[in-house]
Amino acid sequence: MRKPSRVLLLGIPLAEAEAQLRALGEVIVDRQSDLKKALETGPFEAVVVAAGASDTAEGDKRRRIEHEQFFELMPDLLAVLGPDGSLRRVNGAWQRLLGWSPPELVGRRNTWLLHPDDVGAVEKGRQVMMGGEGRFNEEVRLRCKNGSYRTIRWTALAVPSEQRFYLLGRDVTEERRAEGLVRASEQRYRVLFNGSPIAKWIYDTETLRFLEVNDAAVQTYGYSREEFLAMTLEDIRPSEDLPQFQADLAKVKDTEANLGIWRHRRTDGKIIDVEVTALPLDLGGRKTRLIATRDLSEQRAYEAQLLERARLSELTADVGIALTRGDTLREILQICAEAMVARLGVTLAKIWTLDGDKRLLELQASAGSNLELDGPFSRIPLDAASLISAMARRRTPHWTNSVADDPEMGDPLWFARQGFTSFAGHPLLVDGQVVGVTATFSRKPFSEAMIKALNGVADAIALGVRRKLVERVKSDLEAQLRQAQRMEAVGSLAGGIAHDFNNLLSVILSYSSMLVNDLLEGDRMREDLVQIKAAGERAAALTRQLLAFSRRQILQPRVLDLNEIVAGLESMLHRLIGETIDFATFPAAEPAMTDVDPAQMEQVIVNLAVNARDAMPHGGKLTIELQQVVLDAAYRTGHAEVVPGNYVLLAVSDTGVGMDEATQSRIFEPFFTTKEVGKGTGLGLSTVFGIVRQSGGHIWVYSEPGRGTTFKVYLPSAAQQPKAAAPVVENPAGLRGTEAVLLVEDEQQVRKLAHAILARAGYQVIEATDGAEALRLGASGPRIDVLLTDMVMPRVSGSSLAAQLVVLRPGVRVVFMSGYTDTSVGEQGLPPGAVFIQKPFTPDTLLRKVRQALAEASKPAAPQLAKARVMLVDDQLVMLRLLARALTQYDLVQFTEPGEALAKLREGERFDAIVCDVYMPGMTGPVFQDRLRAIDLEQAKRMLFLTGAMLGQDMSEFLEFNLGRVLNKPIDLEALRRAVAGVLSPRPRLGDSGH
Numbered sequence: 002m003r004k005p006s007r008v009l010l011l012g013i014p015l016a017e018a019e020a021q022l023r024a025l026g027e028v029i030v031d032r033q034s035d036l037k038k039a040l041e042t043g044p045f046e047a048v049v050v051a052a053g054a055s056d057t058a059e060g061d062k063r064r065r066i067e068h069e070q071f072f073e074l075m076p077d078l079l080a081v082l083g084p085d086g087s088l089r090r091v092n093g094a095w096q097r098l099l100g101w102s103p104p105e106l107v108g109r110r111n112t113w114l115l116h117p118d119d120v121g122a123v124e125k126g127r128q129v130m131m132g133g134e135g136r137f138n139e140e141v142r143l144r145c146k147n148g149s150y151r152t153i154r155w156t157a158l159a160v161p162s163e164q165r166f167y168l169l170g171r172d173v174t175e176e177r178r179a180e181g182l183v184r185a186s187e188q189r190y191r192v193l194f195n196g197s198p199i200a201k202w203i204y205d206t207e208t209l210r211f212l213e214v215n216d217a218a219v220q221t222y223g224y225s226r227e228e229f230l231a232m233t234l235e236d237i238r239p240s241e242d243l244p245q246f247q248a249d250l251a252k253v254k255d256t257e258a259n260l261g262i263w264r265h266r267r268t269d270g271k272i273i274d275v276e277v278t279a280l281p282l283d284l285g286g287r288k289t290r291l292i293a294t295r296d297l298s299e300q301r302a303y304e305a306q307l308l309e310r311a312r313l314s315e316l317t318a319d320v321g322i323a324l325t326r327g328d329t330l331r332e333i334l335q336i337c338a339e340a341m342v343a344r345l346g347v348t349l350a351k352i353w354t355l356d357g358d359k360r361l362l363e364l365q366a367s368a369g370s371n372l373e374l375d376g377p378f379s380r381i382p383l384d385a386a387s388l389i390s391a392m393a394r395r396r397t398p399h400w401t402n403s404v405a406d407d408p409e410m411g412d413p414l415w416f417a418r419q420g421f422t423s424f425a426g427h428p429l430l431v432d433g434q435v436v437g438v439t440a441t442f443s444r445k446p447f448s449e450a451m452i453k454a455l456n457g458v459a460d461a462i463a464l465g466v467r468r469k470l471v472e473r474v475k476s477d478l479e480a481q482l483r484q485a486q487r488m489e490a491v492g493s494l495a496g497g498i499a500h501d502f503n504n505l506l507s508v509i510l511s512y513s514s515m516l517v518n519d520l521l522e523g524d525r526m527r528e529d530l531v532q533i534k535a536a537g538e539r540a541a542a543l544t545r546q547l548l549a550f551s552r553r554q555i556l557q558p559r560v561l562d563l564n565e566i567v568a569g570l571e572s573m574l575h576r577l578i579g580e581t582i583d584f585a586t587f588p589a590a591e592p593a594m595t596d597v598d599p600a601q602m603e604q605v606i607v608n609l610a611v612n613a614r615d616a617m618p619h620g621g622k623l624t625i626e627l628q629q630v631v632l633d634a635a636y637r638t639g640h641a642e643v644v645p646g647n648y649v650l651l652a653v654s655d656t657g658v659g660m661d662e663a664t665q666s667r668i669f670e671p672f673f674t675t676k677e678v679g680k681g682t683g684l685g686l687s688t689v690f691g692i693v694r695q696s697g698g699h700i701w702v703y704s705e706p707g708r709g710t711t712f713k714v715y716l717p718s719a720a721q722q723p724k725a726a727a728p729v730v731e732n733p734a735g736l737r738g739t740e741a742v743l744l745v746e747d748e749q750q751v752r753k754l755a756h757a758i759l760a761r762a763g764y765q766v767i768e769a770t771d772g773a774e775a776l777r778l779g780a781s782g783p784r785i786d787v788l789l790t791d792m793v794m795p796r797v798s799g800s801s802l803a804a805q806l807v808v809l810r811p812g813v814r815v816v817f818m819s820g821y822t823d824t825s826v827g828e829q830g831l832p833p834g835a836v837f838i839q840k841p842f843t844p845d846t847l848l849r850k851v852r853q854a855l856a857e858a859s860k861p862a863a864p865q866l867a868k869a870r871v872m873l874v875d876d877q878l879v880m881l882r883l884l885a886r887a888l889t890q891y892d893l894v895q896f897t898e899p900g901e902a903l904a905k906l907r908e909g910e911r912f913d914a915i916v917c918d919v920y921m922p923g924m925t926g927p928v929f930q931d932r933l934r935a936i937d938l939e940q941a942k943r944m945l946f947l948t949g950a951m952l953g954q955d956m957s958e959f960l961e962f963n964l965g966r967v968l969n970k971p972i973d974l975e976a977l978r979r980a981v982a983g984v985l986s987p988r989p990r991l992g993d994s995g996h
Contacts, residue, residue: 078153078170086110086127089165098172100146111168116142116150123155130159130166140173152177200275200294202229203282209233212289221296223268237265239272253290255281262297273298320461330354330469334366337462342369345451347443348421353381353389354429354437354466358713362390362438369442370419387411392428393435398456400425402446420444425452427459431467506841510537511754514843515761541841558696560719563593563649566602567625574610574625581620589627593649595716601692608685609653609712616657616710626652632715643699644886644974647718654711660704668702689714736848740786740855741765745775745802746818747794751840755789755818758844759851772797779809786812787854792819801892803835804868814854818842868892869913869985874902874929875947876921884916887974888981899924906936914984915940916977919948919967927959943984947972 072079073093081090088106096102099114112120119141126137137157142150153170160167194201200218204211214229222229222237238246242264253260260277267273275294282289320337334352341350349369353362362381364374381390388409392399401407402423404416410424421442429437439459447455513534520527567586575584606625613623628650632643660668669690689712693700697717704710742764746752752768759766767783769775771794779785788806792799803815818838838850871891873884881895894912896902899921906912915933919926926946933941946967960967968980 078168078172080111080168080170082111082166082168084131084164084166086112086124086166099143099151114143116144118142126157127166130157131161140177143170197293200296201292203284203289203291204234206281206288206290209235218294221267221273221294222265228268239264239266253279265294274301320458320465330466330473331365333465333469334462335368337458337465338366338368341439341441341455341458345441345443345454346445347441348419349442351378351440352437352462353439355383355393355435359383362393365437388426389438389440392426393438396428396430396433396435398425398427398452398459400447400452400455416442423447425455427455429459429463429466431463436463436466436470505750506537506541508750508754510534510541510841510843511758511847513537514845515758518844537841558596558598560594560596561599563595563597563602563627563651563716564588566599567606567627567651570603570606574607577607578610578614578623582614582617583620583622585622585624587624587626589629589649591629593627593629594719595649596719597696597698597716598692601696605689605692605714606651606653608689609714612685612712613653613655613657613710616655616659621656621709624652624654626650626654628652629718630715642886643715648698648715649718651714651716652711653714654709656709659706659708659710660702661706665702665704669700736845736852737763738852738855739763739765741767741784742787742789742851743767743769743775743778743785743806743813745769745772745788745790745794745799747771747791751791755847758847759789761844762848764851771795772799772802775802776805776809779806779813785810787814787816787851789816789818789851792817801868816850816854818847870894870911871981872896872902872905872912872915872917874899874915874917874921874926876918880918880947883972883974884977887972887977888916891981899926899929903929903932903936906933906940911937912940913943914981915944916981917944917946919946930959930963945980945984 075092076094078094078098079092080088080095083089087108087110091103091106093103095106101114106114112123115123119139122139123141126139130137137155137159139155139157141153141155143153144150151172151174154173156169156171158167159165194213195215197215198217200215200221202211202214202218210233211229214226218224218229219226224232234250235243235246246263249260249263258279260279262274263277264272265275274297276297278293280291280293282291320340334354338350338352341347347369349371350367351364352366354365355361356363360383362383364379364381367374378389381387383390383393388399388411391409399409400423401410404410404421404424405413407424410416416422416424419442421444423443423446424440425443425447426438426440428435429439439455439462441455513530517527517530517534520530567588571586578584610623610625617623630648630650631646632648633645669687690700693714693716699715701713702710703713742759744752744755744759744766746755747770752770756766756768767778767785769778772790773796775788775790776797785806788803790799790802794802799817799819803817807813807815814836816836816838818840836850836854838847842850869891871888871893873881873888873893873895875881875884876897876899878897881897885893885895891914894905894910896905899917900923902915903924917926917929921929926944926948930941930944933944944963944966946963947970948967966980966984968976
């Protein structure tokens with residue numbers, strides 16, 4: 002609003018003028034009679050002087066005096082200028098305001114004082130007024146005497162008739178300075194308001210309408226300035242927050258205040274948290290508020306990142322602690338899964354590990370919305386069409402925040418039912434090898450930081466799994482060693498008892514059979530003898546099981562297809578297991594060729610099937626599966642006794658009650674059973690164990706309580722075609738004969754029994770108490786058609802006797818008899834073409850075996866090479882066992898003390914090859930060879946050395962003498978076999994010089 006002008010009226014008779022001025026409504030009239038006093042109340046926009054009623058000289062004088070006083074005392078600048086702009090008269094205000102005295106100014110042109118930038122405008126105005134325009138108004142800057150400038154508002158009146166200008170100048174310097182400050186303040190306000198990075202606006206407190214918004218608000222909220230000015234505060238609040246907004250608004254006071262954190266809606270619909278500060282403003286009587294909002298989105302995101310990092314650090318710490326604890330692998334992985342759920346906020350976490358056969362991923366831990374370890378995902382085949390197994394095969398992680406759009410996620414309906422939107426899976430890798438898989442499912446998206454953290458967690462879990470597996474392998478190996486030692490001890494005891502008992506049973510059964518045959522039907526004594534014989538036969542069956550467990554029975558292996566064995570038993574097994582059990586067989590795609598005793602393998606399959614049947618009293622499922630598999634060096638990590646190679650796998654699985662670890666540790670022990678008293682002998686599985694191990698195979702059990710059992714039998718593959726079974730003489734026209742039989746048996750009772758049976762049947766019997774005596778008889782004695790010999794005898798074994806006798810008597814046929822044989826023979830089986838009879842035997846069985854051997858008499862017996870004798874010398878017992886297992890085709894003699902081995906050589910013992918360690922306590926291999934040179938140079942040349950250390954320069958002579966006959970440890974078994982064969986080739990036939 003324009004400020005009213007002030008007008009000074011001097012003189013009394015001005016009532017009419019005063020009335021006219023007041024009628025204007027925009028003037029303030031100050032009526033004064035004293036000029037000096039009036040001027041002190043200034044300033045005024047105009048001064049009106051009454052002329053007065055008197056025209057006398059005195060009156061004129063008085064008026065002139067008043068005019069002079071008025072001119073001098075006027076606070077504004079007054080001046081009279083000539084037409085050229087020169088100053089003709091100035092009042093005292095010029096000196097008071099600018100510092101210039103009237104004498105200093107009069108005569109000078111007014112442009113002399115003007116600011117250079119204002120000269121042009123003033124000159125132009127002067128020329129215009131002189132041309133007839135009577136008034137000029139302008140603001141100019143006049144130079145003060147001290148050099149500064151002051152802003153003067155000019156009002157000029159031209160009187161062309163008098164050739165002069167009248168000037169009235171009002172100093173407006175301070176006024177313009179104040180206005181400049183206001184403008185600067187407004188400009189600063191605009192800069193601070195619009196340039197602020199914080200979103201700000203001004204709104205009307207009554208209508209809540211936006212009045213002004215800054216650029217930051219436009220950028221933060223996404224609305225244009227025009228959209229903002231058409232909206233109210235309610236338009237940026239979520240609809241659900243409006244009731245609370247009205248309540249909060251009512252609490253806002255008319256003072257500056259922090260209103261806390263409110264929720265606002267952006268133009269894209271996103272809800273953001275903002276911190277609001279309000280400042281009340283009065284804009285010309287209009288109540289408004291200045292609002293400043295600080296978007297907390299980045300802060301909240303940063304805080305979330307910090308929280309996420311803290312949780313990830315806690316997760317890493319939890320996993321690290323879990324992996325260092327001494328719990329079982331399953332308990333450790335369960336802690337890890339629970340830590341992922343707790344620290345990452347995922348809904349479900351699962352961890353699988355790869356089984357020992359590297360064929361199945363087994364669920365070990367589950368945490369979150371599903372704690373079950375059973376179900377469709379508990380055992381996932383590695384070759385299955387699932388994302389879990391695919392990650393393991395590809396060895397790459399997989400994650401997505403949109404499972405519905407990911408084609409690899411499988412069943413989208415399952416994810417929808419569970420409410421899962423995100424998935425992250427990682428293979429557990431150690432040195433590039435898969436040991437398991439982790440999977441996490443979530444109802445909120447995964448951040449990249451979480452994925453990176455899960456990568457690290459997966460690596461840590463993988464190392465922990467490997468460490469636990471190594472510990473478990475070590476523990477298992479130790480347990481296997483203890484179990485093997487225990488089984489070996491029990492087996493030795495069982496085998497020894499069975500051997501002695503078989504000799505007794507042979508006497509009992511044979512004599513009872515002969516007596517039964519001598520007595521007539523109906524004889525009371527005959528019936529008693531029949532019962533004695535039946536009891537003896539049951540006892541003989543038990544001893545055969547003991548021998549099978551102890552691996553000291555004689556096997557008659559041949560190459561066969563195990564598929565055919567299983568197929569042949571299938572109908573019998575259906576009857577055996579009953580109708581309540583589903584039974585299925587899955588033969589191998591190709592012939593499952595292996596070199597085993599068919600009857601013994603049938604016993605293995607039947608025993609395992611019966612064991613499975615007993616584990617499913619209420620029904621279930623039994624499967625027998627055959628496969629061709631390869632057991633590599635990695636598999637040997639947990640199964641030290643396995644020789645890598647091709648195997649036939651026989652897997653017998655049931656869905657029965659399963660077994661705990663304690664039961665599994667004793668399952669193969671003889672007489673151990675979990676059945677009720679009277680329901681089993683405890684020899685079924687121990688028999689299986691013995692047959693499998695004696696056949697060169699391995700057997701392991703996999704079971705958990707309530708989850709069934711699987712027995713896996715691994716038998717070495719054989720490349721040959723199946724061998725036809727040896728002909729058996731069944732019910733010949735007569736078992737009698739007149740041929741000469743050399744009977745060799747160190748047990749007197751058994752020898753007498755066999756002699757009696759053969760003599761009754763018409764055979765000529767020549768007795769020998771041991772192998773040495775038999776060889777003397779064979780070298781110079783009477784005719785011999787059949788050699789009937791025990792296999793285990795002192796000094797010379799039955800197999801060695803037979804090998805030497807067939808050279809002395811090329812046409813002789815051989816029948817072996819034994820309750821067991823020593824370990825080496827038991828593992829080798831029988832020599833080619835030999836006939837075997839198991840003790841205890843009946844007279845008919847013995848005679849049938851003799852006739853079977855003689856039935857092949859027409860076939861010329863090819864001379865056989867004597868079995869090479871190989872001495873093994875190594876101070877490490879485990880090394881001797883490894884060498885013996887690799888060289889089963891030879892007659893082996895083992896020594897842990899080199900001095901004892903050398904003593905045997907001094908006694909005249911001869912060997913075709915000697916395998917010796919280089920570094921042994923007490924005597925090194927080179928020293929051993931030097932001493933053997935003095936005894937027998939030829940045997941010293943047939944030595945093969947093993948070493949686990951580098952040989953120094955001092956060994957040059959030793960290496961030169963044994964060129965090509967030094968093998969480095971760890972031993973390659975195939976290389977070892979080739980090296981031994983090289984030492985043995987060529988060697989003389991039995992009976993040649995030196996043998």
